[in-house]
Amino acid sequence: MLVTMSQKELDRIPVLQQLCDKRLTQSRAAKLLNLSIRQVQRLLNRYQIEGAAGLSSRKRGKPANNRAPDELRFKILMLLREKYSDFGPTLAAEKLLERHCIRISTETLRNWMTADGLWVPHSRRKPRVYQPRYQRDCLGELVQIDGSHHDWFEGRADKCCLLVFIDDATGRLMHLHFCETESAFDYMNATRQYIEKHGKPVAYYSDKHAVFRVSQAETRQTGVTQFGRVLHDMAIELICANSSQAKGRVERANKTLQDRLVKEMRLENISSIESANHWVETFVSDFNRRFARPAKYPKDLHRPVQETPAELADIFAWHELRTLSKSLTFQYDKILYLLDPTEENTRIAGQKIEVFDYPDGTLAFKYAHRTLSYQAFDKLACVDQGAIVDNKRLGAVLRLAQVHQDEREQDGKRERSKKMPKRRAQARVQEQLKAINPVLANPAEFRASLKR
Known part of the structure; x- marks a missing residue:
């Protein structure tokens, strides 16, 4: 009969063998095994009669004394299949207590659900593949945009939003614009300032904010937002990322700005959106000098603006x-x-x-x-x-x-x-x-x- 033994039980065999060969005293063996002398005597008797198999625990393979009744387990699993089939163990345990007055530990429920196929542990799940995306080759090929809501003035003024434009190829801050909210008009104003300063990029890379992407109900009407229409008229592509990680460059830039930019404005005693927009170009120049890197290819893909000021006013x-x-x-x-x-x-x-x-x-x-x-x-x-x-x-x-x-x-x-x-x-x-x-x-x- 094959007997399963733990590593702790296997480590006792050499000590007990030395005890049998009278190379150790029982008191010395008790200290080595961290057991009492009487327990060492019991183990020695079982070892002499049954051999190494006698050292295995007698409880192994037997149900625990505090084991839940099988009737309760079947009742809980039946409830889970009927009403909570897509619940996790923690939430399911909470609902069983709230709605059915059944108290069961989360780990016990997790084991039952795993054995019954209602839950797959994270260690057994197929890992998701996240392939890295190489940064673009040229300046102006892809510009990531995002709005960062934060207490930029540290209580010296109301909380506001910072619109961030960062180049994907170089990591350069192309434009920063403070505004009260993250609205379509704010993005229009910031985009017009951007193209007047740098020209028209190939594409903007954004999240799924309502400014950039219409909902399903609105799709039946126009299919494009006001900001999307502006970029279409300016021949600029708009690409929406599927997750925040996809536009990680601007997300990391937001975190850096919430640290460095806030402190710089504190030192400059800037306490309003107007003064911040007037001064922020100084910060952008210093930031790019420290952190920007050259693009893989030196070509600038920004295109000049051909529209007249009157045409731009109508577009925006x-x-x-x-x-x-x-x-x-x-x-x-x-x-x-x-x-x-x-x-x-x-x-x-x-x-x-x-x-x-x-x-x-x-x-x-x-x-x-x-x-x-x-x-x-x-x-x-x-x-x-x-x-x-x-x-x-x-x-x-x-x-x-x-x-x-x-x-x-x-x-x-x-x-x-x-x-x-x-x-x-x-x-x-x-x-x-x-x-x-x-x-x-x-x-x-x-x-x-x-x-x-």
Whole structure:
């Protein structure tokens, strides 16, 4: 019969053999084996009668005294197959206690699930293969971009976001831009600054942020984000990484910047986004001098910018489409816009016009590259009692007053559309109201002028 022995039991054989040959005393053997003299006597008797097999533990191969009943094991495994087949041992143990009042240790449950095929230990799993990716060959061939949210000013100002542009071939910081949020307009502004300084790279490498990649629901509509449309118009490819490790160069750069850049700004006493953006080029130059390395090939793949400043302004604006009604009106961001009733505008009634919402808050409306002149009426502004309105605008004002009353009755103080860019200024709304009627922009001021 084959007997399994542990290494500890095997190490006792030479000592007991010397004890049998009377080359050791029992007290000396007890000290060598770290056992009592009585236990050494028992082992010696079993060794003389049964040989080396007598030293193996009598408990080996027998169930433990505190072993869980087989009925409980079958019940737990049945529950796991029915309700928790994809749960790990730790979570499954928690749910068994919470939902079924069954207390079982995590390791016991792990052994049961492993034996039953419900769990595969990590040591037995097939290792995932992560092949290294060689860095690109030339400067400007691939630029990794990412936003890093951090307390950059260490409490001297609010937390903000740093947009990082780093070249894949050289590890050079190409551009840093501080902003309040990681929005499409912030990336547009930073990208325009980048291309004006370096030119147009071949491709940008980003994560799956909503600025770069549309969701499944949005795919049915346009299939491209505003930032993606900008890069398409600029002939720059946009590649989204499948994981954070894939764009590890910019991720590691973020960690370095959160250490070095924060301390440098502390020494320079920089406490605002504006001052940080003004100074950051000094840090970039010093950083690249220390850490950047030459590319494999010296060719620079950045392309010069051929577009005019006016074309760039249109490309880097927020684009939307609106349908022009038969009355030559359309809505954008809950504001009604009215085109002049000219013969040229009448011919495009029912057509799609394009909205250009610029980063500075100004608007432009175009049809087939023709800029349309307009007047605006704010749907959210209150029509003041006794306001003086031109006769030709009376119908629009009455319709909007009715809409405003319905909203007020529903206790719905509405805000601007959340889909629109988040930087519309109240001053611009006031200018748009003045385009219709000065009374609507500031009724109190108008009344005061009448009294004077």
